[in-house]
Amino acid sequence: MQHDPLVCIEDAIAACELILQFVNGMTEEDFYTDNKTKAAVERKIEVIGEALNRIKIIDRNTLVKIDGWREIIGFRNVIAHGYDVVEDSIVWASIVTDIPLLLRQLQSIQNSD
Numbered sequence: 001m002q003h004d005p006l007v008c009i010e011d012a013i014a015a016c017e018l019i020l021q022f023v024n025g026m027t028e029e030d031f032y033t034d035n036k037t038k039a040a041v042e043r044k045i046e047v048i049g050e051a052l053n054r055i056k057i058i059d060r061n062t063l064v065k066i067d068g069w070r071e072i073i074g075f076r077n078v079i080a081h082g083y084d085v086v087e088d089s090i091v092w093a094s095i096v097t098d099i100p101l102l103l104r105q106l107q108s109i110q111n112s113d
Helices: 005-023 028-033 035-058 069-081 088-112
Strands: none
Touching: 005 035, 005 088, 028 035, 028 088, 035 069, 035 088, 069 088
């Protein structure tokens, strides 16, 4: 099945926005103790990584506009396949630092097409 890179961008944007909504108003400690939010965030990270992985196959040039795309896909793989080694502190750091930047880059790609 051929995927549309713009749909993948939209899916990744929606996942980023949901992650930020899920943790809105939470402290790092709140996140560590809220299993439901952690599970929801991890699922959306999987969606983001899979969307970027699909773009890699369809239109690799689009990924050049996304900082750390290889690491994002790799993080998705760790969450999906190495569930027992996922560290909450790394996920939280990603939420605080990486997700806002990624969201801006994805929106920039979306707005340029």
